[in-house]
Amino acid sequence: MSEPVMLIDQPNNRGTLYAVVEQDDRVAYFYLYPSELLTTKYSPRPCWLRNLQPAPAKKDVAAMKEGMAPMLEAAYCNHPQGLEPLEKERLTIVWTEEGDGAAVLYDNEILGVIPGWSLYNDEHAVAYAADCTGAGENDRLMPLGKRGANAMYERIDQAIAFWKDWEGEASQAWSILQDQYLKAYEAEFGPIQQYYAIDGGQWPPMALGKFEKEDVVYLLTLGISIRPMPWVELLYSDRAPGFRRMELAMAVSKKDFTDKEIMAMAGLMSGMADRPWKQITWLGEGHTVSSEELPAPFESVVVSSALYNGPVIGLPEVYGDKVNLYWLAPITKLEREYAHSRPNAGYDLLEKMIHHNLNHIVTRRSELPSD
Template identity: 30%
Template sequence: MAAASILLDESSPYRSRRVIVERGPGATAAYLLNAQGRIRVPVWLANHEPAPATGDPASLYQGEAPLMPAAHTKHPQGRPPVEAARVRAVWFEEGDGVALLEDGELLAVIPGWAEADRGLPGYARDAVGHTPYAWALDTAPEQLRSRVFHARSYWHWRSTPDAWRSVQRAVFNHLNRTVGPSGHYWDISDGYPPLLRVSERPPTERRPYTVLSTVGMCGQRMPTVERYLADPSPYARVELALATTGEPHLAARIFRWIGTFPWRAVTWFGPGHSVKWLDNPEDAALRGEYSAVLLVADPTPLGGEQYPPPATFGLTFHGDPVTWLWIVPLTRSQRLFAKENDAATVLDKLAAEGRSWVLP
């Protein structure tokens, strides 16, 4: 960043995004950065001196707040400087977008789907029309304002003592009903939200395998879903699970990285998605020759006639359905095949190879 006054510098609760509000000599701008510190989305906020007739937005990408051209600001003569004590950030539940408030009123919104490289900057209250600097907040979809209201309510709820317990109870009781009695219960959190646990469901008379399931992923919506789907609700909340006849405590180690992956990598998990297996020694015993995992909503085609998977559907959280995605390891060649074909074709191929959804 160039020499300037930093009014706000705050990371998202998931530590995968960071917002900086910077006041330069003549203007104030905000920058949404990734975890590596690279500017993803800059957005102009206000001019503090008379606006020029034209301008060059390139300095936004260099961390320098430019002056908005006169035709595109509500205050062509400038407005009083933005003050640090009057600005705060409200992160979206997913952690991929942020709203900026000045004295409690919307100053700007950088949605999770904003991408400056594609001509989609954030929205600013003082902007007029659509420019590379910012889009007018007046023209923002009404649901964007609703999202900000939801975000404030969500983080208020998360700050209450019973919030995390309510997530645990909802998932744990659902597993009791749909999978069976519980066994061990492991904490796999890494010190930052989301808080996560793994619940073991030992074999029963009806199934000779152990089920391991995350507990807590559904407590927050996954990032970026709305980039790809008009209605993210059916896909926004998941839990992950796997079935194994091996040592549960060894198999459970995979959840330490994959459970938080959507929020750390700012991505989402959906049925049929494949995820590269992170190279770490902790779950090497389970990884073996595999290089990725396939996430499957219904693993029945992979030997489910012999060992039917539990019917885990039926849970909702904050109005969204929760989908359980089952982990099926993939070799390198299988992953390459999965990247080029749809989930049904991949499952057909794995079934033809004799693969089972139950891990040894």
């Protein structure tokens, strides 16, 4: 048996996962590997692509005992006599928009798919292969099947179209979306005072706008919503379009905080903008994020759209999805611990804040009572 040869190795947009195609003289496989920083959180995900030799009649236990990739049994592949080796020049990787799943294409046809939701739970660790004809007992490899019969085709077509929208530095997609966001924000908060790029020169373009109205500084992001967040598709299933895109906002009283403190909060927002994709996580109602950039006694923020009690802000839809505008409210250490004291206690914290007449405008305040 020959050692496997790597045919393609491509990271996602933030280098958190790597898509790899390998083959030896028996079999070809597609893998998603986590980066070194995420190896304790996520495990590699395999996807068989094709046998290069006659398929075994039974599960290839011998190869697995040798630490080698197993061939697929003859009953479950459409080429029991084997196919020719893959040629690396004909391979292409397509990442999903979230960056947590990918497909490998061969001559622009889908050969295998590892969906993003397969990353998060070993029970959901399923892959789809074009040359697979059936699933073995307790096997996690599924047939890709034909177009129209498997949603993976539409999912990858959608990803291909998405990346085409953002090809080239002069992409029109950003200028259109940027204008829509600025108009929505200025309609409520007046002309933009300052505009800060917060993308660090990386795609996607992201920015933070500073507005002022009635002694309140409003800080609002634009561009975060270009990418849907990881995890959400698994957690919300058919309802995912209502939860997977977000922008961030803060409203800070100028009477309570100095310009330096306000800009430190802007720095916090800038750091949070890329958090879901750098850490392969997500943000939603009641989530908390700790930060050293907040003035005492605050040490974290809670994420919420429910705290906002102003006029409706007409955010555009992005790729047909609702965009959630999440306001960041600073909280103390004890308040954060309360939000983490039991499942979904972040909602309880928000209810307590609203009960004590707290809203999206950040002011100096006393710690909420512990009862």
